[in-house]
Amino acid sequence: xxxxxxxxxxxxxxxxxxxxxxxxxxxxxxxxxxxxxxxxxxxxxxxxxxxxxxxxxxxxxxxxxxxxxxxxxxxxxxxxxxxxxxxxxxxxxxxxxxxxxxxxxxxxxxxxxxxxxxxxxxxxxxxxxxxxxxxxxxxxxxxxxxxxxxxxxxxxxxxxxxxxxxxxxxxxxxxxxxxxxxxxxx
Amino acid sequence: xxxxxxxxxxxxxxxxxxxxxxxxxxxxxxxxxxxxxxxxxxxxxx
Numbered sequence: 001x002x003x004x005x006x007x008x009x010x011x012x013x014x015x016x017x018x019x020x021x022x023x024x025x026x027x028x029x030x031x032x033x034x035x036x037x038x039x040x041x042x043x044x045x046x047x048x049x050x051x052x053x054x055x056x057x058x059x060x061x062x063x064x065x066x067x068x069x070x071x072x073x074x075x076x077x078x079x080x081x082x083x084x085x086x087x088x089x090x091x092x093x094x095x096x097x098x099x100x101x102x103x104x105x106x107x108x109x110x111x112x113x114x115x116x117x118x119x120x121x122x123x124x125x126x127x128x129x130x131x132x133x134x135x136x137x138x139x140x141x142x143x144x145x146x147x148x149x150x151x152x153x154x155x156x157x158x159x160x161x162x163x164x165x166x167x168x169x170x171x172x173x174x175x176x177x178x179x180x181x182x183x184x185x186x
Numbered sequence: 187x188x189x190x191x192x193x194x195x196x197x198x199x200x201x202x203x204x205x206x207x208x209x210x211x212x213x214x215x216x217x218x219x220x221x222x223x224x225x226x227x228x229x230x231x232x
Contacts, residue, residue, distance in 0.1 A: 014223075015221075015223060017219050017222045017223070018224075018225045018227065019219065020227045020228075020229060021206065021226065021227070021228045022209075022230055023228055023229070023230040024231050024232075026231075028207070028209045028210075030231040031209065031230070033231075034229075043214055044208065045206035045209075045214050046207055046208075046209065047204075052204060055195075057194030057195055058228070061228045061229055062229045063228040064225065064226065064227050065195070065201060065224075065225075065226040066223075066224075066226075067201045067225075067226060069220070069222060069223055070200075070220075071201055071216070071217070071220060072198065072199070072200055072201070073195060073200070073201050074197065075197060076195065081227065083227075092225060095225075096223075113194070114194040154230075157230070157232045160232065161231070168232050169231070
């Protein structure tokens, strides 16, 4: 987030906006600390229901879409879009300078299918239960969604975060633990 | 049988509009930014 704040400060005068979407089913309270830590003045919205996963066709984050003034996508990167990485920073800076990026840079992304609509529907049904404090029942539906679409890391990691808050919200996110879960097929 | 979501956005497509709550709960739409260039970034606390 500090990287995005820096980018925003450097480029807002060029008519560039930064809109970040937190895909947190647990809502704004989980996302806000990251924005506050970065003193973020860019806009952040929360997509608790994973609406954009279905609408844009992704099942993992972090993702970036660079959009022109007419609303047309000039560049997209699904997964690994991290402004702390030199390659991501280079792309967003070239785009900010007005370079035409309107060529598909990521053939892998082009070939990918979208996520399972059924899995997202199960996730959304589960979220209603989660909000009604029926967490166990919610996790049953989220696991059904994950089983239908095992590559859907939005659903998968949200299960981890709800069931293992100490690995996510008690200091730094424990990425070693996440790699262990992935290896175990959890 | 798995139904794939129908919309997979590609370069050259118009970005689908959406309205989502800000951290303070106010509705924000992508279309609010028409006329500006937008870096749209999806992330999460996890």
